[in-house]
Amino acid sequence: MFADRTDAGDRLAAELERRGIDADIVLGIPRGALPVARPVADALEADLDVVVARKLGAPNNPELAVGAVASEGSVWLNDPLVERLGVSDSYLESIRSEEATNAREKADRYRETPGLPDLEGKHVVVVDDGVATGATAIACLRQVREADAARVTLAVPVGPPDSLANLEDEADEVVALKTPADFRAVGQYYRTFGQVTDEEAIEYLNRG
Known part of the structure; x- marks a missing residue:
């Protein structure tokens, strides 16, 4: 503890x-x-x-993460969970766009340069x-990896x-x-x- x-x-x-x-x-x-x-x-x-990312909540259960999006827009999806829940591509794109914006805005609040x-x-x-x-x-680690x-x-x-x-x-x-x-x-x-x-x-x- x-x-x-x-x-x-x-x-x-x-x-x-x-x-x-x-x-x-x-x-x-x-x-x-x-x-x-x-x-x-x-x-x-x-x-x-x-380093900033936002989770992508499942439909009707936002606390259950079906993936996450980093502040620069890259996405990680839990493909087996997405398939099991039958999450649609349209839902994923909608929430990805919304949460990518939220992540970018949060990152901008914390540092002076983008x-x-x-x-x-x-x-x-x-x-x-x-x-x-x-x-x-995972989304944060991949963002760091991609920054070499x-x-x-x-x-x-x-x-x-x-x-x-x-x-x-x-x-x-x-x-x-x-x-x-x-x-x-x-x-x-x-x-x-x-x-x-x-x-x-x-x-x-x-x-x-």
């Missing part, structure tokens, strides 16, 4: 240091990852920025406060084993402190897990 996101970040930073993982830049997934990512960036003496920072040839650590399906993390990062590590406090196994195909290394088989939701592993506002998240970015 983590006390809060900052506690999770401190413990995640210690594990990354123990493994000898370095970083040129740490990218948090807004908004909840920023309190986790700040201690990681400080410990690794790396810059902190953001697009990701220069990642070519860099060691990048992508941080989230936890993963459930992993859809958003030399090495990409995903670091999270908690996630289910099956989702983390899928994410190992997307990153050079996946670091997770807790991998419970009975995982239900990220928040159950935090004593305090309130919403992080845009203003609070931006404050973590500006602390460096």
Whole structure:
């Protein structure tokens, strides 16, 4: 159990240091990852920025991710789930367009210049406060890969084993402190897990 996101970040930073993982830049997934990512960036003496994606919710069940779209428009779809639910192409295109706009607007709120920072040839650590399906993390990792990062590590406090196994195909290394088989939701592993506002998240970015 983590006390809060900052506690999770401190413990995640210690594990990354123990493994000898370095970083040129740490990218948090807004908004909840920023309190986790700040201690990681400080410990690794790396810059902190953001990578943004939005999940694509299933019809009539927006909390169930059938995929995700990154802020620059690239899409990842959970094809078996899309097929099983019978999600139409027209629905996917409609929600992709809407959520791509939302992701781009969110990214613009967090940084002064559009697009990701220069990642070519860099060691990048992508941080989230936890993963459930992993859809958003996949979209973010692919965005970082396409920016020609030399090495990409995903670091999270908690996630289910099956989702983390899928994410190992997307990153050079996946670091997770807790991998419970009975995982239900990220928040159950935090004593305090309130919403992080845009203003609070931006404050973590500006602390460096």
